[in-house]
Amino acid sequence: MYLQLSSPMKKLHKIASRVGLSIFLSVLMFLGIFCYWQPPSIALGATPDFQEILVDDNLEDGYWVEAFDVNNDSKPDLVTSGLAVGEVAWYENPGDLTQNSQWTKHPIITLPKPVAVAHQDIDEDGSIDIVISHDYGNCMFNCGPDDGKISWLKNPGDSGLDWTQYHIGDLVATHRLLFGQFTPSEKLELLALPVVGAESWQSAVPVVLYTKPDNLYSATSWPSQVLDDSYYHVIHGVTVGKFDANTNSNLDSVLLASQEGISWFYYGQDGNWYIVPLGTGDLSQTVDPETQNNEHQFTGSGNVDIGKIGTDPYAYIATVEPFHGNKVAIYTKNVESDLVKMRWNRTVIDVFGYPNQNGEGAGHHLKTVDFDGDGNDEFIVAERGPSPFQGVFYYKLLEQEDTHKPSMTFERTQISSSSAARIAIEDFDGDGLLDFATTGYYTPGYFLADNPQVLVFLNRIGK
Numbered sequence: 270m271y272l273q274l275s276s277p278m279k280k281l282h283k284i285a286s287r288v289g290l291s292i293f294l295s296v297l298m299f300l301g302i303f304c305y306w307q308p309p310s311i312a313l314g315a316t317p318d319f320q321e322i323l324v325d326d327n328l329e330d331g332y333w334v335e336a337f338d339v340n341n342d343s344k345p346d347l348v349t350s351g352l353a354v355g356e357v358a359w360y361e362n363p364g365d366l367t368q369n370s371q372w373t374k375h376p377i378i379t380l381p382k383p384v385a386v387a388h389q390d391i392d393e394d395g396s397i398d399i400v401i402s403h404d405y406g407n408c409m410f411n412c413g414p415d416d417g418k419i420s421w422l423k424n425p426g427d428s429g430l431d432w433t434q435y436h437i438g439d440l441v442a443t444h445r446l447l448f449g450q451f452t453p454s455e456k457l458e459l460l461a462l463p464v465v466g467a468e469s470w471q472s473a474v475p476v477v478l479y480t481k482p483d484n485l486y487s488a489t490s491w492p493s494q495v496l497d498d499s500y501y502h503v504i505h506g507v508t509v510g511k512f513d514a515n516t517n518s519n520l521d522s523v524l525l526a527s528q529e530g531i532s533w534f535y536y537g538q539d540g541n542w543y544i545v546p547l548g549t550g551d552l553s554q555t556v557d558p559e560t561q562n563n564e565h566q567f568t569g570s571g572n573v574d575i576g577k578i579g580t581d582p583y584a585y586i587a588t589v590e591p592f593h594g595n596k597v598a599i600y601t602k603n604v605e606s607d608l609v610k611m612r613w614n615r616t617v618i619d620v621f622g623y624p625n626q627n628g629e630g631a632g633h634h635l636k637t638v639d640f641d642g643d644g645n646d647e648f649i650v651a652e653r654g655p656s657p658f659q660g661v662f663y664y665k666l667l668e669q670e671d672t673h674k675p676s677m678t679f680e681r682t683q684i685s686s687s688s689a690a691r692i693a694i695e696d697f698d699g700d701g702l703l704d705f706a707t708t709g710y711y712t713p714g715y716f717l718a719d720n721p722q723v724l725v726f727l728n729r730i731g732k
């Protein structure tokens with residue numbers, strides 16, 4: 270498994286000119302050790318090219334960005350939130366996307382420490398609503414019994430009214446939310462994933478499924494069931510898909526990134542929930558040789574998405590590891606290893622410096638997308654910072670050797686150097702090519718980026 274850099278010497282020189290020697294050494298590791306150098310001519314087919322559009326800057330907050338059409342004009346808008354101020358707002362897509370176009374900001378609500386956002390037309394009135402976890406309190410290292418609530422916010426549409434908040438449930442440390450059709454129930458389902466258990470950051474995490482009630486507006490909470498409360502610890506990443514399609518199941522299920530590594534969590538045909546471990550993630554977190562300090566020694570995985578190659582929708586798994594990790598790893602399928610089963614092989618392809626004294630690196634999110642339309646997924650990684658491990662990094666599959674025990678070569682290109690906490694994928698300019706948006710990371714107690722921005726990156730590959 271190899272990594273190749275675009276214009277590597279240029280980038281190295283630029284970085285070296287503005288960092289000190291100690292950081293420079295880790296930059297050398299970042300740029301060199303895990304790379305396999307190839308002539309740049311191989312990469313000429315689809316040079317990553319994105320037009321950066323500033324939506325907002327000089328923010329005093331930043332954690333989540335979600336993309337969907339809030340005002341029903343067929344142009345995807347952005348919803349942002351963060352734990353510092355707690356304002357949830359949406360930015361209206363102006364349509365004509367240029368450097369000077371103004372994205373009007375509309376406040377939605379201000380909540381104590383909102384974390385995760387997901388969207389769905391919950392009341393089926395034609396306007397897409399929001400579900401949000403909030404009142405995060407002092408989680409994740411010191412959660413109180415009331416630190417974690419889930420609400421849905423009714424989109425007022427063009428009624429001129431405010432957004433209305435409805436309670437869904439209380440769940441300590443809720444950190445990720447996903448809508449899906451996870452069971453044969455035909456009701457709307459919401460999967461809620463706390464980052465830690467209620468007792469301590471090392472306690473097991475309850476995975477909870479909420480079901481939309483029939484009395485949606487009068488319900489004081491949504492019916493819920495705990496699907497598992499013993500296996501998982503420190504869940505930070507999730508991706509949803511129809512991973513069980515080969516058994517003719519049309520149900521959604523999830524890949525989870527947790528202290529246990531990468532696992533597939535799904536509802537089986539017998540009505541039970543199953544956990545299938547796919548890989549252990551990072552088992553040996555490195556320590557900064559300068560500080561020799563790593564308080565939490567996180568292990569496992571922190572973010573996960575799955576990449577397609579040609580006709581195989583599950584050709585590779587891309588991860589950031591471990592929790593708030595400094596490593597980018599690729600899992601590929603080895604079908605030679607067993608008579609009847611295949612196995613996922615993990616390879617670290619990139620290292621973004623060392624974990625800090627809390628054991629945290631700069632990596633915070635990742636998404637697989639076929640941006641250049643060649644039938645294979647690229648993936649982009651959001652690095653929260655500090656610089657030089659800050660911004661969006663684009664990984665393009667250059668070649669795959671041997672389909673039975675594949676070795677993949679990726680080329681890395683830095684798209685942005687503005688702090689990136691999360692990525693949202695949409696076609697913001699309606700040209701048929703998927704674009705992406707990011708928000709900077711600004712969370713007290715974790716990391717405060719300089720000048721957090723909300724940015725849209727329009728896909729101009731091949732144009």
Ligand SMILES: [Ca+2]
Binds near residue numbers: 361
């Ligand atoms: Ca819109």
Ligand SMILES: [Ca+2]
Binds near residue numbers: 390391392393398424
């Ligand atoms: Ca609605």
Ligand SMILES: [Ca+2]
Binds near residue numbers: 638639642643644645
């Ligand atoms: Ca592609």
Ligand SMILES: [Ca+2]
Binds near residue numbers: 695699700728
């Ligand atoms: Ca586009």
